[in-house]
Amino acid sequence: MLAEIKNISKTFESDGNKIQVLDNINFTVEDNDFICIVGPSGCGKSTLLRIIVGLEKPTSGEVLFKGEVIAPDNPKVAMVFQNFALFPWLTVKENIELVLESKKYGEEAEKVACKYIRAVGLDGFERVYPRELSGGMKQRVGFARELAVEPVLLCMDEPFSSLDALTSQNLKDELLMLWAEVSMPPDAVIMVTHNVEEAVYMANRIIILSPRPGKIVADLKIELERPRNRKDPEFYRWVDKVYSLIV
Amino acid sequence: MIFPKATISEIIGLLEVVNDSGGIEDAARLAADFDLELDEILPSIDGAELLGFVSVTDGNIELTEDARNLLETGIRDRKKIIRDKVAGVGIIKELTSMLMESDERKISKKETLKFLQDKIATADIESYFRIIINWTRHAGLIGYNSDSEEICLISK
Ligand SMILES: Nc1ncnc2c1ncn2[C@@H]1O[C@H](COP(=O)(O)OP(=O)(O)OP(=O)(O)O)[C@@H](O)[C@H]1O
Ligand SMILES: [Mg+2]
Numbered sequence: 001m002l003a004e005i006k007n008i009s010k011t012f013e014s015d016g017n018k019i020q021v022l023d024n025i026n027f028t029v030e031d032n033d034f035i036c037i038v039g040p041s042g043c044g045k046s047t048l049l050r051i052i053v054g055l056e057k058p059t060s061g062e063v064l065f066k067g068e069v070i071a072p073d074n075p076k077v078a079m080v081f082q083n084f085a086l087f088p089w090l091t092v093k094e095n096i097e098l099v100l101e102s103k104k105y106g107e108e109a110e111k112v113a114c115k116y117i118r119a120v121g122l123d124g125f126e127r128v129y130p131r132e133l134s135g136g137m138k139q140r141v142g143f144a145r146e147l148a149v150e151p152v153l154l155c156m157d158e159p160f161s162s163l164d165a166l167t168s169q170n171l172k173d174e175l176l177m178l179w180a181e182v183s184m185p186p187d188a189v190i191m192v193t194h195n196v197e198e199a200v201y202m203a204n205r206i207i208i209l210s211p212r213p214g215k216i217v218a219d220l221k222i223e224l225e226r227p228r229n230r231k232d233p234e235f236y237r238w239v240d241k242v243y244s245l246i247v
Numbered sequence: 248m249i250f251p252k253a254t255i256s257e258i259i260g261l262l263e264v265v266n267d268s269g270g271i272e273d274a275a276r277l278a279a280d281f282d283l284e285l286d287e288i289l290p291s292i293d294g295a296e297l298l299g300f301v302s303v304t305d306g307n308i309e310l311t312e313d314a315r316n317l318l319e320t321g322i323r324d325r326k327k328i329i330r331d332k333v334a335g336v337g338i339i340k341e342l343t344s345m346l347m348e349s350d351e352r353k354i355s356k357k358e359t360l361k362f363l364q365d366k367i368a369t370a371d372i373e374s375y376f377r378i379i380i381n382w383t384r385h386a387g388l389i390g391y392n393s394d395s396e397e398i399c400l401i402s403k
Contacts, residue, residue, distance in 0.1 A: 121326060165260070169264055
């Protein structure tokens with residue numbers, strides 16, 4: 001068992017009003033899990049992910065990573081955001097080397113950066129500044145940057161939602177190719193998405209949350225062979241099934 | 248001449264989608280599948296055709312052998328196929344030989360834009376420049392240094 005999400009509840013207070021966002025969330029993350037969390041808008045998906053990586057404190061409950069309470073600076077857990085920030089004055093390669101700074105220096109940082117630049121197909125773009133990149137290439141930098149820290153658990157919040165349909169298709173497939181490579185980090189992925197087809201395409205497990213306050217309404221194993229085909233009737237049965245569970 | 252305004256990622260995305268439909272798909276249906284207008288996917292179709300990844304007849308897009316090979320292989324080997332294909336595109340061949348003949352194998356962006364403008368009749372030559380550089384960077388053929396505003400051959 002990699003991580004344990006135990007009795008997580010979260011209530012925000014703003015202007016004296018209390019809003020409960022998450023209600024007693026429980027699940028465990030195992031090696032090789034590719035979990036997609038889906039649910040209606042505002043049901044607390046992003047909040048849950050932020051709690052899992054330690055960026056936000058739950059009101060009650062706890063998240064254990066390999067048996068220990070998660071800390072936001074845990075180097076084994078990485079997070080890719082939808083609109084993550086690259087430093088505009090640094091090149092692609094420098095942006096990636098930056099995250100390695102605290103752990104690896106000089107030549108070694110460069111070696112690791114190059115490895116992940118190649119892994120995500122960014123070679124040729126090493127010395128390019130973010131402003132010159134298309135959305136898809138920027139998101140590749142985001143993946144390379146998080147993979148470069150060689151996390152055990154990779155969390156992603158709607159990583160494809162700001163991309164056009166074709167680019168997003170391409171990135172999903174390439175991410176799955178990397179995922180299939182045993183030698184590549186991470187050991188498990190948790191991805192938040194509001195796109196049911198995307199979840200069925202990527203995940204081997206889908207956790208469905210109810211409208212706010214988010215509760216788990218289903219935790220499904222997706223038993224579809226890979227590579228998956230969106231035109232496959234079996235694929236559609238899964239999509240329908242997930243839709244039917246989302247209120 | 249016109250040049251397709253589609254990035255390499257969009258073009259490969261298109262191939263993946265056509266592949267899911269069994270390797271051949273009607274362009275209009277494909278657009279509808281993604282809630283897109285036909286206009287929005289045409290550049291990717293044209294780009295895929297220019298690179299020899301699809302053939303288009305009567306609105307039907309069909310994957311070529313090269314496209315199937317591309318899809319079957321990993322990210323590393325895709326790069327090589329892309330490189331060969333991009334290297335064969337007329338306007339990019341011309342740019343490459345211009346670079347080979349130039350001093351220090353560099354050409355200013357200004358001069359490049361002028362060259363492109365003569366080939367591509369458009370008021371928006373900048374965005375074509377960006378697309379062509381997107382292709383040649385993917386292919387590892389021609390890079391662009393935005394500090395010195397010069398394009399250059401990427402040495403292997
Ligand atoms: N820091 C905060 N303070 C107060 N309320 C917050 C805070 N962060 C989130 N919320 C509220 O919590 C609820 C859940 O937000 P969250 O972003 O987790 O939902 P989500 O499922 O990710 O939504 P979406 O699908 O729109 O991305 C929303 O009503 C939001 O307004
Ligand atoms: Mg969210």
